[in-house]
Amino acid sequence: MSKKLTDIPNTIVFIDNIYIKGSSLQDTWDTLCKVLTKLNECEFKLKPEKCKLFVTSLDVFGFRVDKHGVNIIKSNIEPLINAKAPTNLTLLKSFLGKLNYYSRFLKNMATIITPLYECTKKDKFNWTPECESAFKLIKEKLASANNLKHYDPQLPLILTCDASDTGLAAVLSNRDHNGMVQPIAYASKKLNDVEKKYATIDKEAMAVIFGITKFYNFIYGREFELETDNAALVRIFGPTKSIPKMAAKRLQHYAIFLSAFNYKVRHIKTSLNPADFLSRTAVDVEEENINVIHSLCASTNLSNICHVNDSEMESLNWKIIQKETKKDQILSKIIRYMVDGWPDKTNLPKELLPYFNRHIELSVDRGCVFWGYRLLIPSVLRSSVLTELHRSHFGIIRMKEIARSYFWWPNLDTEIDEISKNCIVCLQNSKSPSKIQKPWPIPPSPWYRIHADFLGPFNNKMFLVVVDSYSKWPEVFEMSNITSGRTIEAFKHIFARYGFPVHLVTDNGRSFTSSEFQDFIKMAQIKHTFSAPYHPATNGAAERFVETFKSAITKIKEGGNSLAYAINLFLSDYRSTPQRTTGVSPARLMLGRELRNRFSLLRPPPLTEDIYNKVQSREQGNRETKFEVGQKVMVKDYRRDSKPWVQGLIIEESIPNVTYIVDVEGMRWKRHVNQMVTCSDLLDLG
Template sequence: MAAGRIERWALLLNQYDYEIEYIKSEENVLADALSRLPCKDELQQDVEQKLYNVSVIEEDFPLTAKEIENATLKDEVLTTVLKYVKEGWPEKSVCNIMSEENSLKPYISKQLELSCIGNCLLWGQRVIIPTNLRERMLKELHWEHPGICQMKAIARSYVWWPKLDVDIEMIVKNCQTCQSVRSTPPTTPLIPWKWPARPFQRVHVDYCEKDGNNFLVLIDSHSKWLEVVHMKSTTSSRTIEELKVIYSRYGLPEEVVSDNGPQFVSAEFESFCDKNKIKHTCSPVYHAATNGAAERAVRVVKEALTKQVLDGNSKLSMKHRLANFLLKYRTTPHSTTGLTPAELRKLRTRLSLVSPNIAQYVEEKQAQQKLYKDPKINSEGNFN
């Protein structure tokens, strides 16, 4: 086989005129660039630089504590701060004079919270990054384009420097990738729903479709508890059946908010709500944002299913995928409540209607007081 390969090479090269010249290995740069690159002159150094440009190790290698220590000792402001942290801060009057200098003012206000390990300065548990390394750290925080809020959350666990939040906002605003996927701002200010005082006091329902599959999505406004049911049929009767199963686990809601889908505006659904004393509120036509809680829940479900496909979990059954997503969602603290949906559940049944609704009683009293204070026309046509 070797002889045949050589013969083919000979036939291929036979069409060229060339001269054979011997070159020493140490001078043959392109032959073995990774093990022995000569650096005898500028030309060879340029070749070395071009060859090593394929590697991003030197540019993107994560910052280490040793690099930060060395950079801190070269930073004029941080060197002064490091000296004061180790030897003690001047008297208060001197600090007040020093605080007039913009460079030291952010550190003087935090002097009791500053410490050092070696030559690394820390504010609490966060490492203070020297000026010449801040751009690299911003690139590290901006990796995968997490957005302003998540970049700040990550930074607050590891690093700090004056005006860090401003620098983060600036790098995201100047990033074309981040801006291209940014959500369109609302055209008018949204009026939020009143937050319910009890679990399942008000729930929002909606249907969503993903890859040919239909899902009934229900979210509790109080606890943010989410229910997702894979539906083969979206009729009113099937919708009522699944809602009965959900209500059997978590209790009857006081109010259901939905869009004007045919499943929710049918006489059958209205009868179901009336029999169980559930107030049914429909969002205005062509204003889906009114049912914003359900719309946001639909978006969360669709994004979760998309991520599962991208992660290679599409081979799992739909029930398995939904179970994985719901377990994660229900045990994650919600940004609005600060607690997990699992911590805020409580059942409501028909017997709950026996107890007086104190909140409703108070609201009626407040409405009467407001009516009494407003000028009204009496039966004789005069103002009271």
């Protein structure tokens, strides 16, 4: 039949079926007459009851095809939609087999039915609540499957790819003349156990290769747009750029494979990606803020994140506190009462009572009022101090601990409580209370037992987190990769700074369990303990810090700051803040002193520092020691029976601002500035 009807346009023969199409009723009629005439000439016979003429849609292999596209025949999927939950592996595999036939209509299918696939592993049927939820959800998706458009080679072609922790996805679409993107087909694939351990960028790259191979017949030989929400792949797979030499071998192989295709790669936001699998909450951060890399982090593959103090509070210091205290009506009264004596409590207004209750402990230093070691902030500056206090987005308890170490005013605790309640960033990112865990034994000294863990991918980066169990002092290293070699290099940096600990606690990651890392630990004679499998809470110190780190960095970044700024600010404040478990700051226990930070500027310098500066200034004197060549000076004369000073003319500068060559009566003398004094240019040297 194919050979006999091959010359008739708009006619397709598939096995024993003949399909005829036409743009109009007359066009279809003319084609039908040609087909019937040809079949009559070849003596083919047709059964009238099997012929369907002049219909607007065709039912083919369980799909309904019309001018709008391809859809599922609802009557064919009713047994699947009405199916009861499987009770054994045979029924479950049968359901999955039938479901796969309609995969091109189901977006995110591989991720949704992951619990069902897990149920088929090791031939052990275990129907869990997750399986039940996935079973109901996939039936709802199937019942509401959208119509797929026909592939049009004349319209721009778009391939959108994405990956999740459990699967890959691709969407093939056309962009019509109105700019609307219309899906042609969906495709998805479940990752195996090995592929699930790949890095995020490798999974995203696999999704691109999967989408191209899946829709190879549509895209090979023609130009198409490749969309991904991974910015790094745009640079690596960009057809106008060379393959990066430092990219992983797997990504280089993928890039070579893609060189055979004609495409333009484009980065899209995750929230706009129709192939997005990821069940995570999208953070609305501007792209330029994400791509900012601090020079400290960019200078090396292994970057130690230091506590660099970068604050907008530099204009607020103790001199401004001193100035505003004099203007503040309440604090100026407090100072007067401290000099002249306090009146009876019953004669004081209500706003002065909190100060009266503490009047024995109040003192004045350089015009600033103190309650013990806490500075009393004037009312006009309190909002600025509160804003700076909340810049790290710490919790209420931690903010109160910072405040109690530096400043005070009435109702301060209440105002701190209101900060978090009125901060939308804190409310959106608040976490549930932590579970109670059996604590580790208290180590006898700092850097005795340390806890280490990997954090990430977080903002497309991996970090090594190390926390000292005694002082809670944290160290954070940005890692280019988490191989054993890189991990050992990071620990060498830490051990060079603080020495070898006695005890190291980690999880069971391959970087820590490798023979290379174990040899390194044995060489340093460090006891190495692993957390229990599937129980990360055993490594509690590192796990808790990881949660605090991610939460705080996310909130600081949402304030419009770069990642490097957020990390530096967080570490600086965390190390300076008293811990709830120890009652003192990590810096005090680890270094034996407090770190000088932006809140330290609120306090006047110690009196000893002022005295030292005055004495040093007096010892140095205020004499002008700047001389110039050609200048007349008086220089010290050490000749016997001569006057102490003699006139001379500077002819050369030996050591700038220190020693000079002076012409004295035709002789060249070298003199120090302490052996020279200025004199009038009108004096006669003769």
